[in-house]
Amino acid sequence: MIIAIASGKGGTGKTTVAAALVKVWDRPVQAVDLDVEEPNLALYLKPELTGREISMMEIPLADQDKCTACGACSEICQFKAISVLGEYILTFPEMCHGCGGCLAVCPEGALSPDTRELGEVLWGWAGEIDFLMGRLRVGEAMSPPLMRAAKKRLDSSRDVIIDAPPGVSCPAVNAVKDTDVIVLVTEPTPFGFYDLKLAREAFTPIGAPMGVVINRTGIGDKGVYDYCHATGLPILLEIPYDRQVAEAYSRGEVIVDALPEYQNMFLELSSRIRDLADRRMKEARYA
């Protein structure tokens, strides 16, 4: 079972929830940080990293001698990563999406595959927890291919809990794709409400059941609750506004370790998440 912890927006407590959930999970689990722009899960789980792989993407390398400047490559390239200037061919590796089109169309065999570094995939152990993360190179703009590289190392023999990137654009959708349950972390404020609506809209095409964790309850207003009730989004957990939680987080501690009274709460969250997944599997069987 693969579970994604997502949020329409950063700062809602996604990593707090992911870290606590992983800690109380009572089956073999793999914790995966796919927020590759700002991977923070490791700061809380403190895994011992034992493996590292540099992730590369294929980009074209031009051989000026063979090139006849016909322009076939720049014509197919949709990302302005290659252009022919007079007799010369110029490549812009940072724009390249690695589709391989230019290499495939070049009639002269003037392009050969080269690589660009996207970032790294790291893995290791935090006690019993299998840990995996991606980290984007600073200055690199394309996160989905790095996420795909990290996802190749998902352990199918374990339950997988993914800390997804914030937002609702293509990196977030990429991280949440192919999961069995999506947990949306939000806050009961106008910002939280607006971003929750966007997240639900963005992830609906994926088809996985969604549930909501409302963080910092007791502040803000009713918008999020009304929306969940009206649309049938189950509220899986409410975490009260508690300054101790913010302080534990600021010390790099996982709340279920720092504040044991939260353990039952997160155990309950894990069983509700499993119920959601089971219900969906049953529905699939009768469909």
Next chain:
Amino acid sequence: MPEITILSGKGGTGKTSLTAAFAHLASNHILCDLDVDAPDLHLILKPENEYLEEFFSGHEAIIDQTLCTGCGECIERCHFDAIKETPDGLVVDQLACEGCKVCVHFCPADAIEFPMRRCGQWYLSKTRFGPLVHAQLFPGEENSGLLVSLLRQQARGMAEKEGYDLILSDGAPGIGCPVISSLSGTDLAVIVTEPTPSGTHDLDRVVDLCEHFKIPVAVIINKYDINLDQVRTIENFCQDHHLNLVGKLPYDHAFTEAMVQVQTITEYQASGLADEVRKIWTRVETLARLKKAA
């Protein structure tokens, strides 16, 4: 005309609430919400849209089932595994398609269409604090970098034409493509951070990015009183990197309460937090004008 961009690296640090307060305090300025993925500034500023335009970017592949022979050439060619065999024939998974045109080019039956992709909408609006340029990307779309550049161009064009002398932008979160687009050519990046391990970690990464693009940086620590040790770490970090620390704000519900009232903190309060925010704004504005002049 200086351009100030408020960033945070990590979300939820209070970036938008501060931008809104600065919008209240600044004069003769244009506002820009560059967080096109999950824009929130409009929730406080309640803009009246005066102009709307569709945003198209790139293309999407669509297989015409009446022409497709099912040869599978496109599946072979697609580097993004975006084409799937279904009971209804070969179908492009739009969430995975990068719009690279490779399948279109190589399809022997000419069965793949390649229309423009409608990715979102952008607006010019009026608010109680002056004009606002903003957008909403449709959920799941990419290329927010292009949309961010477009918004900045619009804001700059309008500022020049109508004689505004400051552009204030709520930047995109993260350090990826949209942030890079919100930074290039800005005169001052104001980074709002908080004293948590992830806050400092993300600060480090955004500062890296700003240094890479040679953008001057000012730092604000929000919720400073939740962890004074981390605050010292951030202060040392600022010193080592020659960054201007322009202010510290305590953890305070007033930000949320103001938000619920659809107000900026400086409208909501006459003193307290609002005073601090006012002082910070004066420093930020002075710094931006100095950097612009330099």
